[in-house]
Every structure is written in C-alpha cells, then in structure tokens.
Amino acid sequence: MPLIAITDVRKRFGANEVLKGIDLDVAAGEVCAIIGRSGSGKSTLLRCVNGLETIDGGSILVAGTHVSSEDQQLRALRLKVGMIFQQFNLFPHLTAGRNVMLSPMVVRKMPVGEAEDLARRMLDRVGLGQKFDAYPDQLSGGQQQRVAIARALAMQPLALLCDEITSALDPELVNEVLAVVGELAADGMTLMMVTHEMRFARQVCDRVVFMHQGRIHEIGPPDELFSAPRTPELRQFLGSTAH
Amino acid sequence: MPGGMAMAYVFEFTWILQYAPVLLKGIAVTIALTAVGAGAGLALATLCAWIRTQGPRWLRVPVVAYVELIRNTPFLIQLFFIFFGLPSAGLRLGEMQAAMLAMVVNLGAYGAEIIRAGIEATPRGQVEAGLSLAMSRLQVFRHVVLGPAMRRIWPALSSQVVIVMLGSSVVSQIAAEDLTFAANFIQSRNFRSFEVYFVVILLYLALAVILRQALRLAGERLFSRGRAQ
Amino acid sequence: MIEFSTWDILRNLLLAARWTVLLSAVAFLGGGLAGLLVLVMRTARRPLPRRFALGFIELFQGTPLLMQLFLAFFALSLVGINMPPWLAAGLALVLWTAAFLAEIWRGCVEAIPRGQWEASASLGMGYLEQMRHVILPQALRIAVPPTVGFSVQVVKGTALTSIIGFVELSKAGTMITNATFQPFTVYALVALLYFVLCWPLSVASRFLERRLNAPHRHH
Ligand SMILES: Nc1ncnc2c1ncn2[C@@H]1O[C@H](COP(=O)(O)OP(=O)(O)O)[C@@H](O)[C@H]1O
Ligand SMILES: [Mg+2]
Numbered sequence: 001m002p003l004i005a006i007t008d009v010r011k012r013f014g015a016n017e018v019l020k021g022i023d024l025d026v027a028a029g030e031v032c033a034i035i036g037r038s039g040s041g042k043s044t045l046l047r048c049v050n051g052l053e054t055i056d057g058g059s060i061l062v063a064g065t066h067v068s069s070e071d072q073q074l075r076a077l078r079l080k081v082g083m084i085f086q087q088f089n090l091f092p093h094l095t096a097g098r099n100v101m102l103s104p105m106v107v108r109k110m111p112v113g114e115a116e117d118l119a120r121r122m123l124d125r126v127g128l129g130q131k132f133d134a135y136p137d138q139l140s141g142g143q144q145q146r147v148a149i150a151r152a153l154a155m156q157p158l159a160l161l162c163d164e165i166t167s168a169l170d171p172e173l174v175n176e177v178l179a180v181v182g183e184l185a186a187d188g189m190t191l192m193m194v195t196h197e198m199r200f201a202r203q204v205c206d207r208v209v210f211m212h213q214g215r216i217h218e219i220g221p222p223d224e225l226f227s228a229p230r231t232p233e234l235r236q237f238l239g240s241t242a243h
Numbered sequence: 244m245p246g247g248m249a250m251a252y253v254f255e256f257t258w259i260l261q262y263a264p265v266l267l268k269g270i271a272v273t274i275a276l277t278a279v280g281a282g283a284g285l286a287l288a289t290l291c292a293w294i295r296t297q298g299p300r301w302l303r304v305p306v307v308a309y310v311e312l313i314r315n316t317p318f319l320i321q322l323f324f325i326f327f328g329l330p331s332a333g334l335r336l337g338e339m340q341a342a343m344l345a346m347v348v349n350l351g352a353y354g355a356e357i358i359r360a361g362i363e364a365t366p367r368g369q370v371e372a373g374l375s376l377a378m379s380r381l382q383v384f385r386h387v388v389l390g391p392a393m394r395r396i397w398p399a400l401s402s403q404v405v406i407v408m409l410g411s412s413v414v415s416q417i418a419a420e421d422l423t424f425a426a427n428f429i430q431s432r433n434f435r436s437f438e439v440y441f442v443v444i445l446l447y448l449a450l451a452v453i454l455r456q457a458l459r460l461a462g463e464r465l466f467s468r469g470r471a472q
Numbered sequence: 473m474i475e476f477s478t479w480d481i482l483r484n485l486l487l488a489a490r491w492t493v494l495l496s497a498v499a500f501l502g503g504g505l506a507g508l509l510v511l512v513m514r515t516a517r518r519p520l521p522r523r524f525a526l527g528f529i530e531l532f533q534g535t536p537l538l539m540q541l542f543l544a545f546f547a548l549s550l551v552g553i554n555m556p557p558w559l560a561a562g563l564a565l566v567l568w569t570a571a572f573l574a575e576i577w578r579g580c581v582e583a584i585p586r587g588q589w590e591a592s593a594s595l596g597m598g599y600l601e602q603m604r605h606v607i608l609p610q611a612l613r614i615a616v617p618p619t620v621g622f623s624v625q626v627v628k629g630t631a632l633t634s635i636i637g638f639v640e641l642s643k644a645g646t647m648i649t650n651a652t653f654q655p656f657t658v659y660a661l662v663a664l665l666y667f668v669l670c671w672p673l674s675v676a677s678r679f680l681e682r683r684l685n686a687p688h689r690h691h
Binding site for chain 2: 530531534535536537538539540542543546547549550624628629631632634635642645646649654655656658659660662663666667670671674
C-alpha cells in the first residue's frame with residue numbers, strides 16, 4: 001500500500017481549475033520530485049496533501065487515513081506529514097531551539113527537558129547543534145531553512161513535503177540545504193519535493209513528476225525523463241531551465 | 244420587590260410616533276453640528292498640518308501645543324471650558340455656537356496629526372520636482388503634496404469624523420438640542436428610559452453607518468480623477 | 473459661597489482624580505481581557521463567533537460612549553439591579569474598551585504573515601495553540617504602541633461617567649464650579665490634570681512606535 005495515495009484530485013480557485021484530476025501514489029521511502037512551470041499547480045498539490053487547501057474532488061489518503069477538512073483529522077494528518085516552505089516560516093520570536101521544541105511540547109505534550117534533548121538531536125542532524133540559542137534573524141537563509149527542517153523532523157513525520165525550499169536562498173547557500181535533504185533521502189525518509197534543482201532531482205529522486213496546466217503530464221524515473229522526454233512541453237521546459 | 248417588577252416589565256415603543264418630531268430635530272442638529280465640525284475642522288486641521296510641516300517656525304510651537312493639549316484632554320472638558328469658562332474671559336457663546344466651536348477645535352487637532360502623517364509620507368522627489376519647476380513652497384504644497392496626502396489618509400480622516408459625530412452626543416450637557424438631548428427629554432417625559440436610549444443608540448448606529456458610507460463615496464469621488472499612477 | 477483658593481480647588485480636584493485613575497485602570501485591564509476574548513472570536517474560523525464579535529465591535533464603535541453609559545445604567549436597573557453609577561460606568565467602559573482594543577489587536581494579528589499560520593498548522597497545532605504560542609506573542613509586540621495610545625482614549629472616556637453621576641475628576645470640576653463660580657479656573661485646572669495623566673501616555677506610545685520601526689533585533 002502506498003504511503004500517500006492521491007486519486008483524481010481536483011482543486012479550483014473560483015473559476016480557475018488549478019488541479020484537474022491528479023493521480024499519484026508515493027511509496028514509503030520514496031523520493032519524488034515535482035517539476036513544472038510556475039503556475040502549473042505544484043504548490044497547490046503539496047498544500048492539498050497537507051490539508052492547507054481543501055480539495056474539491058477526488059481523495060488523498062496518507063497512511064490509510066483520509067485527508068479531510070475536519071479539524072481533529074487534519075491535526076492527526078499533520079502529525080504524519082511535515083511541510084517545509086520556500087520562505088522558511090520560522091517563528092521569529094523564538095530561538096532556533098525553541099522553534100524545534102514548540103510543537104513537541106504543545107502538541108505532543110512532551111516535557112521541556114525531553115523536548116530540549118530532542119531539539120538538540122534534530123539541530124545536530126542538520127548540522128546546527130551550535131545554533132540552539134540563535135534567533136532566526138541571526139541566521140543565514142540556509143541555516144534558517146535547516147532549522148525549519150529540524151523543526152519538521154522533531155514531529156517524527158512519515159513523510160516530508162518540500163515546496164521549493166531552496167528558491168529563496170542565495171546560490172552559495174543552496175547546497176548546504178540540499179545536502180541535508182540528500183541525507184534524509186538516504187535515511188529512508190519519504191519525500192515529495194517541488195524543486196528547480198534538476199541535477200539534485202536526478203541524483204537523489206526515485207521518480208520525477210512533470211506537471212503542466214494542472215495535470216501530471218509525464219512521470220517516470222529521472223534518467224528516463226531527463227534524457228528522453230516524451231512530450232514537447234517537457235522538452236521545452238527542460239530546455240528553458242538550462243541544464 | 245424589584246425582581247417581581249423586572250418580570251412584569253413590558254417593553255413599550257408606541258411613544259416613538261408621538262415623539263418623532265423631537266427625534267428628527269435632534270438628528271438634524273447632530274448632523275448640522277457634524278457638518279460644520281467636519282468642514283471647518285478639516286480646514287483648520289489642514290492649516291495646522293501645513294504649519295507643522297512647512298509653515299513658519301515661530302508658529303509651529305503654538306500649533307504643537309494646541310494639538311497636544313486638545314488630544315490629551317476630554318472633549319467634555321473642552322466643551323465646558325468654552326461654554327462655562329470663556330464668558331468670564333469675555334467670550335459669551337450660545338450653546339450651539341459653543342458646541343460647534345468645540346467640535347471644530349477638537350477635529351482640527353486630531354485631523355492635523357492625521358494630515359501631517361499623510362504629508363510626511365510624500366516622497367521627497369515629488370517636492371523636489373515641484374520646486375525644480377519654479378513653484379513656490381506653498382504652490383508645491385497645494386498642487387503636489389496635499390492631494391496625494393489627502394487620498395492616503397482619507398480613511399483615517401473619515402473614521403475621525405465619525406468619532407467626532409459620536410462624541411458630539413455630550414453637547415447635550417450644555418443643553419444644545421442634539422439627538423442625545425432629545426433622548427434625555429423624551430425619557431424625562433415618559434420614564435421609558437431603557438427603550439428611549441435603546442432606540443436612540445440604534446439611531447446613532449444608523450447615522451454612523453450612513454456617515455461612513457457617505458465619506459467613502461465622497462472619497463471615491465474626490466480622488467477618482469487625477470489618480471496618481 | 474465659601475471662599476476657595478486656587479490651591480483648595482486643585483487639592484479637591486487631585487483627590488477626585490484618584491477615581492479617574494482607578495476607573496481608567498479598571499476599564500483598561502477589564503477591557504483588555506474582554507478584548508482578548510473578542511479578538512479570538514473575531515479571528516476564529518467558525519462564522520458564528522466571528523459574526524458575534526463583528527456585531528459587538530460595530531455596536532460599541534458605532535455608537536456614542538455616552539449612550540452606552542446611559543443604556544448600561546438603565547438596562548441594569550431594569551433587570552432589578554440597583555445600579556450604582558460606578559458599576560454602570562465600569563461595565564460600559566470595559567465593553568467599550570474591549571471593542572476598540574479587539575479591533576486594534578486584530579490589525580496586529582493580521583499583520584502577522586500567513587506563513588506563520590501555515591507553518592504552525594503544518595506542525596499539528598490547533599487554532600488556540602497557534603494563537604497562544606505563535607501568533608499572539610508576535611502580534612503583542614507590534615500591538616504595544618497603539619495599545620498604549622488607546623489608553624489615552626480610555627482616560628478621556630472616563631470623563632463621560634460624570635454625566636451618569638460617578639464622581640471623578642470631571643464631576644468634581646462641575647461640583648467645585650457650582651460652589652466657587654470660577655468655571656474658567658476650575659475647568660482649566662481640570663484640563664491640566666487630564667493633560668498630566670494623558671500626555672505621558674501619548675509620548676510613550678510615540679516613543680515605542682519609533683523604537684519598533686527602527687532597525688531592530690527581536691530580543
Ligand atoms: N490562494 C489562491 N487563490 C487563488 N488562486 C490561487 C491561490 N493559490 C494558487 N492559485 C493559483 O493557482 C495556480 C497554481 O498555483 P501554484 O500551485 O502556486 O503553482 P506552482 O507552485 O506550480 O507555481 C496559479 O494560477 C495561481 O494563481
Ligand atoms: Mg509554487
């Protein structure tokens with residue numbers, strides 16, 4: 001059984017149908033890259049999986065339970081699926097350590113001491129053990145994004161959704177974040193990531209999904225998609241990204 | 244026994260018809276006060292804002308003192324000072340004149356602060372462009388700065404006008420015959436205090452909603468032409 | 473007529489000003505707590521509490537405080553409570569303050585980027601947890617200057633309670649005027665005392681605002 005099962009998902013904003021029937025199964029431990037032009041619905045798809053948007057049709061199952069808009073179920077879902085955002089979205093009033101500790105303490109009712117241990121381990125894992133007491137605005141973009149990853153990991157999710165997590169970074173900071181993601185992939189974490197880093201997608205991902213105008217236009221192993229695109233749209237897209 | 248009386252109390256609204264003329268007159272007075280207060284008050288406010296931002300230096304201190312004094316004392320006391328206090332300094336005003344003066348002075352101070360903020364948000368380049376076209380400082384203010392500044396702060400200014408309209412209810416305390424005065428008058432006649440104040444508070448609410456809409460429409464009209472970029 | 477020196481007048485006004493301060497404090501603290509409740513309802517996801525809060529705010533921001541005082545005074549007499557002026561004054565002022573603070577704070581809550589809501593939601597937090605741990609701590613920081621600024625309105629608002637018979641600074645002014653026939657001096661002094669109470673708050677609010685807008689760190 002797939003960990004994430006997306007079946008005929010539709011989503012519209014007003015008259016604008018953004019997802020026009022998406023079918024996608026992601027197995028446990030799989031790393032799945034989503035590529036495509038801006039506006040093709042990549043973010044919307046991830047946000048639907050995390051319940052940040054409600055779907056208008058079809059179904060999404062995560063580890064066998066439906067993603068619904070019902071509050072209790074939504075929270076149960078979010079314990080299983082973590083999300084990393086393009087803009088980091090760290091809590092600016094909390095230190096890096098506190099950012100990581102907050103949700104385990106508030107949601108999982110973990111005692112402070114235990115949460116602190118957990119936070120230190122998670123920050124170590126992303127290479128920021130020494131930044132426990134730093135505030136977000138004292139960290140570089142790359143460091144902030146790694147804290148955000150540690151924060152999501154602290155909830156021990158079954159899968160992570162990453163939406164262009166290196167797009168807001170200066171070029172020299174991209175690799176430190178990708179390295180962390182690469183390690184997670186190697187450790188067997190299930191990942192759905194929207195990315196423009198084609199080389200990374202090629203090296204790390206098991207499968208690449210090319211989205212075009214709200215549909216999955218092509219899907220397959222990275223070698224196949226990148227070296228032998230079947231559709232003109234994908235060919236054009238790959239040509240324009242200069243790789 | 245008060246509890247029993249409360250149970251037996253029956254709400255009564257038939258008096259509204261009987262006292263409709265009184266209520267209407269009160270509404271008219273409240274509107275008149277607000278119109279005068281808003282018109283003259285905004286003129287005074289603009290003048291003060293101009294003085295504070297580009298006017299002669301020697302005038303700035305008194306203007307700042309006026310603005311701070313008014314903004315940090317209750318309207319009621321300003322009203323009492325004008326109506327009861329000024330006669331001993333030789334200025335005797337009727338209750339309507341005193342009420343109007345108090346409202347103008349009050350809105351003048353609040354408006355000055357709002358308009359000043361709008362003026363200070365003007366990009367420096369706008370002023371420099373005007374000056375480089377050989378306009379005088381006053382001409383630049385009138386033709387380049389004021390319009391966009393007013394458009395920026397129109398919502399804040401509108402809320403202040405509504406606040407002043409609602410605040411005008413205290414002029415009833417110097418026997419100016421506004422809507423609150425009408426309420427006090429009616430309830431002293433029919434002893435239906437709760438119903439009277441309930442109805443009148445709804446009338447004020449309606450006035451506030453209408454005034455807010457009117458100011459919004461006025462803003463759209465005033466600023467629709469020559470909309471900057 | 474009793475002879476009053478300016479000092480006598482000032483001393484009596486000062487004594488009465490204690491009640492202005494006390495009532496202001498009660499209104500501000502009570503209004504702050506009630507305002508927090510209204511704020512939570514106003515920003516809730518469910519429409520029912522949101523609509524209630526909206527109506528509450530509209531009612532208290534769209535009607536004169538004086539009318540609210542009258543209504544509180546007479547409404548509670550109606551249900552058989554023998555209403556002392558201080559109770560009606562306190563009640564009306566608390567509700568009035570709550571409406572304004574809730575609206576001020578809503579602006580601050582809405583100034584918090586949507587990403588903060590989404591990030592905390594994606595970590596499994598519920599609405600109240602998000603509010604308590606993520607949104608309010610940030611919103612409160614930017615809320616301090618306008619909140620302090622509004623306290624000036626509260627102090628000035630207490631003057632209206634004199635009209636329903638609560639004896640504070642303004643009422644004392646009227647009473648002393650009636651005894652001394654020196655309205656010019658008395659009301660000038662009353663105004664001066666209000667100014668002494670309010671002006672430091674105004675200055676503090678402006679100072680805090682400037683500090684907030686200056687380049688800063690969060691700690
Ligand atoms: N909250 C929203 N309201 C209205 N339209 C939206 C919203 N979010 C996204 N869209 C629209 O949905 C389409 C897909 O957006 P998105 O999923 O962000 O694309 P991508 O991430 O692939 O760039 C775009 O046309 C965008 O304008
Ligand atoms: Mg996107």
